[in-house]
Amino acid sequence: EVFIKHLRGPLFFGYTSEFSALTKQIPATASDVILRMGRVPYVDQSGVYAIEDTILQLNQGGINVHIVGLRKQPKYMLERIKIIPELIPETEVYDTFEECINSLNTQVKDRY
Structure with a gap:
């Protein structure tokens, strides 16, 4: 199961808690998360750390x-x-959503 999260706007100090809540939204059955960041023009240091913490939690799961x-x-x-x-x-960093989906399709076939 793939969970897709669209991020919109800058990821900075005032928005990091909302981003960090991402892990609570992901179903236990998810195997992959796609972060669509095309509408994120700017990330400050607190945003970077929020992304890092979230990725670490997801990877540990x-x-x-x-x-x-x-x-x-x-x-x-x-x-x-x-x-x-x-x-x-x-x-695992893609320019387009289509490239990501094509890669995931290949990866899923390789897993099973």
Whole structure:
């Protein structure tokens, strides 16, 4: 089961608690989470740490995280503290949703 989360607007101090609540929304049956970040123009340091904490929680629960549509500044911030590639491999960061879905389809076939 794949859970898709659309993020809209900057991810900064005032929004981090809402983002951190993401893990509570994910069903126990989920195997993958897609974070659609094409509408996130800016991430500050608190936003980066909220993303890192969420990804760590998801990974500990055996859930794979994929990112779609990452813009320049948020990508720089995630790479700067090594969320990409240490928590999310570069192969799981996609330009388009279609690329992500195609990759997931292949991965699911390989798993089963």
